[in-house]
Every structure is written in structure tokens, then in C-alpha cells.
Amino acid sequence: MLVKLMRLTEHPILNFQEKRGRKITIYFEGQPIEAYEGETIVMALHAAGIRVLGYSVHKHRPRGLFCAIGKCASCLMTVNGIPNVRTCITLVEDGMKIERQKDKPKLPPTVKPPKFKEAKKVSGDIVIIGGGPAGLMAAINAADAGAKVILLDENPMLGGQLVKQTHKFFGKREQFAGVRGVKIAEILEEEVRKRENIEIFLETSAIMLLQDGDEKLVVGVRKNKELIEFRGKAVIVATGAMEKMIPFEGNDLPGVYGAGAIQTLMNTYGVKPGDRVLIVGAGNVGLILAYQLIQAGVDVKAIVEAMPKIGGYFVHAAKIRRLGVPILTRHTILRAEGKEKVERAVVAQIDEKWRSIPGTEKVFDVDVIALAVGLRPSIELLHQVGCQIKYVPELGGHVVIRDSRMETTIKGIFVAGDSAGIEEATTAMLEGKIAGIAAALEIGTASSEWFKEIEKAQKELDEFRAGPFGRKVLEGIKKVVVE
Amino acid sequence: MKSRAEVVIIGGGVIGLSIAYHLGKLGVEDVVVLEKNYIGSGSTFRCASGIRAQFTDEANIKLQKYNIERWKRLSDELEHDINFKQSGYLFLATSEEEVEVFKKNIKLQNKFGVPTRLISMDEAKEIVPPLNTEPFLAGAWNPEDGKASPFHVVYGFAKKAKEFGVEIYEYTPAVDIIVENCEIKGVKTERGMIKTETVVNAANAWAPVVNEMAGLKRDFVPIKPYKHQLVKTEPIAEGQIEPLTCPPAWNDSYVIQDGEDGGVICGTGLEKLTHLDDVQPTYDFIREVLKWATKIIPALKYVHVVRQWAGFYAKTPDKNPAIGKINYIDGFYIAAGFSGHGFMMAPGVGEAIAELIVKGKSKVPLDWDWYDPHRFERGELRSAAFQIG
Numbered sequence: 001m002l003v004k005l006m007r008l009t010e011h012p013i014l015n016f017q018e019k020r021g022r023k024i025t026i027y028f029e030g031q032p033i034e035a036y037e038g039e040t041i042v043m044a045l046h047a048a049g050i051r052v053l054g055y056s057v058h059k060h061r062p063r064g065l066f067c068a069i070g071k072c073a074s075c076l077m078t079v080n081g082i083p084n085v086r087t088c089i090t091l092v093e094d095g096m097k098i099e100r101q102k103d104k105p106k107l108p109p110t111v112k113p114p115k116f117k118e119a120k121k122v123s124g125d126i127v128i129i130g131g132g133p134a135g136l137m138a139a140i141n142a143a144d145a146g147a148k149v150i151l152l153d154e155n156p157m158l159g160g161q162l163v164k165q166t167h168k169f170f171g172k173r174e175q176f177a178g179v180r181g182v183k184i185a186e187i188l189e190e191e192v193r194k195r196e197n198i199e200i201f202l203e204t205s206a207i208m209l210l211q212d213g214d215e216k217l218v219v220g221v222r223k224n225k226e227l228i229e230f231r232g233k234a235v236i237v238a239t240g241a242m243e244k245m246i247p248f249e250g251n252d253l254p255g256v257y258g259a260g261a262i263q264t265l266m267n268t269y270g271v272k273p274g275d276r277v278l279i280v281g282a283g284n285v286g287l288i289l290a291y292q293l294i295q296a297g298v299d300v301k302a303i304v305e306a307m308p309k310i311g312g313y314f315v316h317a318a319k320i321r322r323l324g325v326p327i328l329t330r331h332t333i334l335r336a337e338g339k340e341k342v343e344r345a346v347v348a349q350i351d352e353k354w355r356s357i358p359g360t361e362k363v364f365d366v367d368v369i370a371l372a373v374g375l376r377p378s379i380e381l382l383h384q385v386g387c388q389i390k391y392v393p394e395l396g397g398h399v400v401i402r403d404s405r406m407e408t409t410i411k412g413i414f415v416a417g418d419s420a421g422i423e424e425a426t427t428a429m430l431e432g433k434i435a436g437i438a439a440a441l442e443i444g445t446a447s448s449e450w451f452k453e454i455e456k457a458q459k460e461l462d463e464f465r466a467g468p469f470g471r472k473v474l475e476g477i478k479k480v481v482v483e
Numbered sequence: 484m485k486s487r488a489e490v491v492i493i494g495g496g497v498i499g500l501s502i503a504y505h506l507g508k509l510g511v512e513d514v515v516v517l518e519k520n521y522i523g524s525g526s527t528f529r530c531a532s533g534i535r536a537q538f539t540d541e542a543n544i545k546l547q548k549y550n551i552e553r554w555k556r557l558s559d560e561l562e563h564d565i566n567f568k569q570s571g572y573l574f575l576a577t578s579e580e581e582v583e584v585f586k587k588n589i590k591l592q593n594k595f596g597v598p599t600r601l602i603s604m605d606e607a608k609e610i611v612p613p614l615n616t617e618p619f620l621a622g623a624w625n626p627e628d629g630k631a632s633p634f635h636v637v638y639g640f641a642k643k644a645k646e647f648g649v650e651i652y653e654y655t656p657a658v659d660i661i662v663e664n665c666e667i668k669g670v671k672t673e674r675g676m677i678k679t680e681t682v683v684n685a686a687n688a689w690a691p692v693v694n695e696m697a698g699l700k701r702d703f704v705p706i707k708p709y710k711h712q713l714v715k716t717e718p719i720a721e722g723q724i725e726p727l728t729c730p731p732a733w734n735d736s737y738v739i740q741d742g743e744d745g746g747v748i749c750g751t752g753l754e755k756l757t758h759l760d761d762v763q764p765t766y767d768f769i770r771e772v773l774k775w776a777t778k779i780i781p782a783l784k785y786v787h788v789v790r791q792w793a794g795f796y797a798k799t800p801d802k803n804p805a806i807g808k809i810n811y812i813d814g815f816y817i818a819a820g821f822s823g824h825g826f827m828m829a830p831g832v833g834e835a836i837a838e839l840i841v842k843g844k845s846k847v848p849l850d851w852d853w854y855d856p857h858r859f860e861r862g863e864l865r866s867a868a869f870q871i872g
Contacts, residue, residue, distance in 0.1 A: 057718065082785050084717050104720040104745055107613040107782035114784045116774050210766055219766060386763065 006047045008270040013166045016270030024094035041087035043269040051254040055102040064254025068261035071242040119227040124150040126439050127218045127230045129206045130238035132160020133425045134417025136188040137432030138236045145440035149198045154205040159185030164263035209381040234412040234439040241375035241418035249335035255342030259289045259372035266296045274368035278345045279303040286372030287316035301364045304331040375422045394476030395421030405438035433457045487678040489513040491670045493657045495522040499685035500640035501833025507647025509841045514649040519656035523637035529794025533727045534827040535572045535628040536597040539869040542853035544595045553830035563639035565631045566742045570725035572628035575619040577732045585623040599625040613782045660697040667814040681814040688797035690819035704805040706820040708795040710757040712768040715790040718745040735871045736775030749776040764791040796823040801864040805856035
């Protein structure tokens with residue numbers, strides 16, 4: 001019964017009936033569960049009402065989904081006997097056996113040693129890590145500028161976070177103004193797929209980035225088992241961002257989800273995240289999420305925001321208020337309560353020193369707490385290869401030093417999108433375009449005509465950032481851009 | 484920062500901090516440790532955490548027998564749990580010839596009280612349940628060997644040393660040692676001058692640079708930095724690969740479960756003579772080490788690697804450290820060039836150097852002649868210390 005309850009059948013924008021693949025069966029601790037080909041393990045489990053994915057090894061506290069895009073360790077489970085599999089980016093397969101972990105895994109005593117094979121080798125001019133808005137635009141432009149491009153992403157689909165954005169974009173017409181994010185993802189994917197000089201590797205995690213003689217080596221692992229060595233003259237890192245967590249009691253309870261994870265559940269896979277939601281953070285992500293939840297038929301109880309003002313665009317906030325969702329500014333979450341998962345959220349008003357004011361506590365009867373408290377750039381590969389790093393709070397945390405053409409302190413390694421500093425999809429696309437062309441220019445496949453295209457994109461970026469919301473980002477960029 | 488100190492120790496790794504702790508314990512006031520980065524950052528925090536007495540020469544066996552006694556009491560002494568476990572070292576033989584070598588080594592170790600014994604592969608399988616026994620003939624097993632947490636050891640030594648009044652200056656590189664008429668007058672740092680008459684060079688891989696500051700030839704003690712690497716897996720249940728398990732014939736490859744979180748640390752002999760800034764992990768290493776690790780413990784093929792890092796074996800030509808007084812300069816001591824064994828030797832070496840400075844002699848069974856820093860210029864080399872990797 002639960003199965004039908006959590007699957008979305010009707011949605012004003014998305015059609016999941018059409019999208020869902022063949023029905024198959026997976027086994028959760030021996031119990032058969034209905035799943036659809038093309039969805040990840042955790043989505044199938046959530047659709048069946050299973051939110052507790054495991055237990056922490058020391059205190060055995062329940063663990064649930066958090067980021068849903070392979071960036072955290074909250075959804076690790078044992079899959080077909082292999083422990084610690086990221087179930088949020090691993091696709092279901094018929095007959096798959098999924099187990100929760102409670103303790104550290106024990107190795108089987110007798111196993112045949114693996115046959116040690118040479119790794120598969122793939123070469124191109126430019127290797128792009130990340131198939132979100134920045135990576136896709138980088139791929140399209142680098143390919144058009146004459147480069148042979150390799151594009152990898154550890155998720156099973158291209159589009160990055162665009163695949164869950166049901167709202168329409170702002171900006172100029174050439175920046176997809178008025179087009180929904182999901183549609184932009186489709187358009188960009190189509191553009192990428194029709195270019196013969198772009199080779200795509202999905203479900204492929206880049207685990208290492210190295211300088212290898214004159215080349216760059218990206219070590220990839222496909223579907224958790226196949227080792228692939230990607231070599232190119234240049235690399236563009238467009239690995240996006242990771243949801244931030246804030247400290248409060250019970251913040252590890254299943255049901256405390258990153259805002260992006262909720263969007264993945266309901267907008268990408270058509271699974272209801274829960275029935276009643278409290279959102280923490282009234283920036284654009286929090287506001288848009290509230291609207292999307294309502295579209296999916298989920299009750300949004302309130303949005304709390306610690307700042308005295310709403311951070312997001314006025315239009316978004318107005319829409320939410322019209323729908324009757326209270327936005328409580330100068331409020332914070334005190335704790336999440338519940339036994340195995342979120343059952344209640346307690347919030348309180350805070351004073352100008354950010355301390356909660358006794359007596360102002362409010363209890364919300366919710367089963368989901370959505371954290372929309374910001375993102376931090378995913379710079380792991382850039383850090384590992386030795387790019388110079390700087391802490392820039394305006395850009396979300398640690399970011400790499402780069403030039404205005406998105407090249408890092410290591411020649412031939414470029415960065416674009418949120419991994420260069422937290423902004424939005426529109427700027428990510430422009431940065432991707434710049435990085436793709438700049439990389440092609442550097443390795444010599446592009447003619448100098450292409451400089452004009454970089455200048456054009458830089459101008460568009462300047463215009464986009466000229467508004468009041470770009471001020472903070474511009475402050476941050478001043479700190480990382482060197483010539 | 485102090486402008487004068489009784490003793491200045493250059494190098495805030497486990498050796499420098501052990502010396503500082505023991506000096507403090509002996510009542511020496513005004514001890515300063517200079518560390519150019521943060522404590523433990525050079526080599527200690529990068530080590531594989533193993534502690535053994537299974538060496539193949541008298542000097543190292545005796546020192547390590549004594550050191551294991553020190554390790555056993557160290558948590559109590561420092562009032563800080565350093566996570567020392569006597570989980571043993573298990574060496575595995577792949578040929579009859581190797582079994583014979585093991586027997587010879589065991590005999591020598593037994594002679595000096597180290598209880599190593601030759602064990603069957605059935606017994607080895609009980610000690611390391613997921614071990615692939617098939618390629619091996621026998622094991623050399625010393626249950627008294629073990630491991631400790633490099634992080635807690637460094638922290639414990641530093642904390643206790645500070646209680647004794649030792650000052651530890653991190654991010655404070657020594658830039659020069661002032662020597663007049665073969666006597667030390669002081670140490671110049673990036674943050675100012677410290678007057679002193681006694682300096683200990685505990686800079687391990689960086690020790691030649693420090694010797695040069697004192698006016699000695701850079702290769703007076705010829706220590707060279709060899710890059711070694713390790714990978715570590717995600718945590719697995721404790722009690723599966725507790726001992727350091729190593730078939731020396733397989734390029735000195737080894738596996739050992741971290742005593743704190745149960746992750747498996749894997750090493751191999753692949754090394755590279757490099758420069759002092761190169762701690763960049765390499766792809767060829769991870770390929771090589773995992774090839775061997777999954778041959779030793781096949782089930783490791785199911786376990787994810789979560790970390791890889793590099794550090795230095797600060798090697799001397801005979802792979803034995805240089806420990807003692809430097810005769811050319813009054814008040815100049817060295818304890819460096821540990822060739823991969825600094826962590827396991829730290830308690831006893833720290834004690835010995837501290838006593839040498841204060842009393843002119845030490846009760847630690849440390850063979851000063853064997854480790855004499857002047858042996859290299861005399862062209863005398865010891866038999867090479869038995870080294871993994």
C-alpha cells in the first residue's frame with residue numbers, strides 16, 4: 001500500500017507515468033519491493049516508505065538520505081554483499097539485494113583474489129568532470145571550438161541539478177529566460193548528444209585528478225566496478241556543490257534532508273518526500289522548494305529564516321505567502337524530534353545575538369525538515385591535484401584561485417559553475433562556456449576568433465551579476481580572480 | 484616567544500617532542516621546540532603506525548625490545564590514551580629459502596628476549612581471518628609488536644611536555660644556528676633569536692638542512708628523502724587484520740588495520756628519491772599497492788579506499804638513524820635519519836637523548852656506537868636495518 005502512497009501520479013508540470021522504466025523487484029532485507037528501471041536504489045526504497053537506510057556504527061543512530069547526489073555518506077548500504085555503496089546514485093537492478101548496515105562490515109574469510117587487469121584507457125583533448133549546466137556548456141563550446149571532449153558524471157543522467165528545477169529561469173533570452181530548468185537540461189543534453197566529438201560517460205565517478213607528464217589524468221570508476229583512465233590535454237572541473245548542514249539537536253534524524261535531495265525525490269523520480277514539511281532557510285532555494293512541494297501535493301507548514309529579511313527574490317516569496325505558507329524571519333530550528341525519523345520540529349525566535357528567546361518556541365508536526373541553508377563548492381579534485389585554494393565566504397567556502405577565463409593555478413586545469421563559487425545555473429552555464437572555449441584555445445584547437453565568444457560571455461556574466469543579488473558574489477570573485 | 488632557552492629542539496615530530504617531554508621530565512627548564520609547520524606534520528602523522536622488535540641485528544632488536552616496554556606504559560605516563568595495542572607483526576614467507584631466513588632472524592630475536600616464533604598458516608589464519616594463506620609457507624609472528632595512534636602520541640607528548648614547561652612554537656622555522664668557536668650561541672628563527680647553548684637536530688628528512696645551518700656539510704649525515712605512500716580504506720570491523728601483515732618478498736607490501744577506526748592501511752615498497760616539497764600521491768602507487776593488498780587479503784576487493792597520502796622515509800645509507808652528539812660543535816646533538824622507523828623508536832630515543840644531554844649518559848639500551856652520527860664520514864656502515872618498504 002505504501003508503494004502507491006509515496007509515488008506521485010499527478011503533477012502539474014512533470015509526467016512520471018511516462019518517464020518510469022520497466023517494473024522490477026528489488027529485495028530490502030529479504031522483503032520484495034517494487035522498483036522501476038532507471039531509478040536509484042534510495043528512490044525505490046523511499047517510495048516504499050523506507051526512510052531509515054542504516055545505523056551509525058558507534059551509537060547506532062538511524063541514518064537517512066541527505067544530499068541524494070552522491071556527495072555525502074548518509075545513504076551508504078550493503079548492495080549485493082558490497083558494503084558502503086552510495087545508494088543515491090546507484091541504479092536499481094532486478095533482483096538486487098539491499099541491506100542496512102549497523103556495524104562496520106566484516107570481510108568474508110575465503111574469497112578468490114581478484115584478477116588484476118589493465119585499466120580501460122580513454123583519450124581526448126579535454127576531459128570535463130561534471131555534466132551539470134557548467135559542464136554541459138563547457139562540452140558544447142569546447143566541441144564547437146574543435147576539441148575532442150570527454151564528459152563524465154557520476155549520476156545516471158546528464159543535467160546536474162537542472163533535472164529537478166521545475167521553475168522558469170530569469171535573465172536574457174539566450175540565457176534560457178522563461179524556460180524551466182528541466183527543459184534546459186533536455187535542450188543541453190540534446191546539443192551534447194548530437195555532437196560527435198563529445199563522448200559521454202555516466203555513472204562514472206572521477207576519483208583522482210593528476211598531472212601525468214604533459215597530460216592530465218582523470219581516474220574514473222564506472223558503476224562501482226570498472227576502472228577507466230581518462231587522459232586529456234586539459235581538464236574542466238565542474239563538480240558542482242554540496243548542501244550545507246547546520247547544527248541542531250537531532251539534525252541526523254532520517255527526514256532531515258537537504259533541499260536538493262527533496263527536489264531529487266519529487267521532481268526527478270516522482271517520489272513524495274513526506275507529507276508535512278518545515279523548510280529552514282528563505283533564500284531562493286528554500287522559497288522555490290516550498291512552491292515545488294505544494295505542486296507535488298505536500299503540505300508546507302512554514303519556512304524559518306534566521307536573518308531579519310527574506311534572502312530570496314521577492315516574486316518567489318510573494319507567491320509562497322499567497323499560498324498561505326508563513327515565513328518566520330528571525331527564527332531558527334532548535335531541534336528535530338522523533339524516534340527513528342522526524343516526527344516534530346521545534347523552532348524559536350532569536351535575538352540580535354542569535355540566541356533563541358525562551359518562551360517563543362513553536363512546535364511543528366512535520367515528517368520532513370528541509371535544509372536550504374546554502375551550499376559549499378565541491379573542490380575535492382582541485383584540492384587533491386594541488387590547485388591553490390582560498391577561503392571566500394561570499395562564494396560558499398573554500399574555492400580555487402583562478403583567472404577570468406576560469407583557469408586555475410595549474411595550467412590546463414579549469415573550473416566552472418558552483419565548484420568555482422556558489423551562484424546559480426545561469427552563471428554556471430556562462431562560466432562553462434568560457435572554460436570550454438578557454439581550454440580549447442589553450443590546447444590549440446580553437447582559432448583566435450573564439451576570444452570574442454569569451455568576451456561576450458564575460459560581458460553577459462557582468463550584466464547578470466550587476467543586480468543587487470550579484471553584489472556579494474562580485475565581492476567574492478574579487479578575492480579569487482588573478483590575471 | 485622566549486629569547487633564551489636551555490635547549491632548543493629543531494623539529495616538532497614524534498622524536499623532537501619525545502626528547503622535549505623527557506627533558507621536561509628530567510627537570511630541564513626552558514626547553515623550546517621549533518616546528519616549521521604544525522607538530523607531527525613532517526613525517527609522524529604520515530606513518531603507518533607500526534611498532535616492532537622484529538629487527539635483524541642486535542642493536543635494533545635491543546632498542547626495540549626496550550621501546551615496546553616503554554610503549555606499554557606510555558598512555559599511563561602521558562595521562563593520555565595513545566591507543567597502543569600489542570596486535571603483533573606477522574611476516575609471511577613465500578619460499579623455503581625465506582623460511583630459513585625467518586628461522587635465523589627468530590633465533591637472534593629470541594636471544595635478546597623477543598618472543599618471535601615461526602607459525603603455520605593455520606595459526607596465521609586464526610590471527611588474520613581473511614588472510615589468503617595459499618601463497619605462503621609459514622609466518623614469523625611476534626605478538627608483542629603492535630601499533631599506536633601517531634596523532635595521539637604526538638598530542639600526548641606535546642601536552643605533557645607543556646605541563647613540564649616546554650614551549651612548542653609551531654609555524655616557526657629555524658633559519659640559522661649561530662656557532663662561535665665551535666660553541667652554539669643561539670638559534671635564529673623567522674620570529675626572532677633564541678639564545679641557547681644546546682641544540683638538538685630532530686628534523687629527520689630536513690636534518691641535513693639543519694646541519695648546514697650549524698656550518699656542517701650538508702651530507703655530514705647523508706639523509707635522503709624517499710617518498711613513500713599509503714592508502715587507507717573505509718573502516719571495517721575490528722579484529723580482522725589487526726597485526727601488520729607483510730610478505731617481504733611481495734615488494735614489502737603490507738596491510739594493517741588502523742587501531743582507531745578499523746580502516747585498513749596498505750603500503751608497498753614502491754619508493755622514489757625526491758625533494759622535500761614532494762608529498763604528492765601518485766596513481767602508479769595506488770595501482771601497485773592495491774594489487775598486492777588484494778593478494779594478501781582478497782576480500783579487500785569489496786572495500787573502498789578513502790584516502791591516499793605520501794610522506795618520507797628519511798634514509799641514511801645503512802638505514803639506521805644517526806643518534807648522538809656531534810663532536811665538532813659543543814652542545815649539538817642529532818636524532819634523525821630514522822629511515823622509516825622514527826615513530827616506533829621515539830620513546831626510548833627521546834629518553835636516551837634527554838639523559839645524554841643532562842647526565843652525559845643514559846640507561847636506555849641504545850648502542851651509541853652503532854648509531855654514531857660520525858660513522859658516515861668515517862665510511863663505516865652498519866648492516867642495513869631490516870626495513871619494510
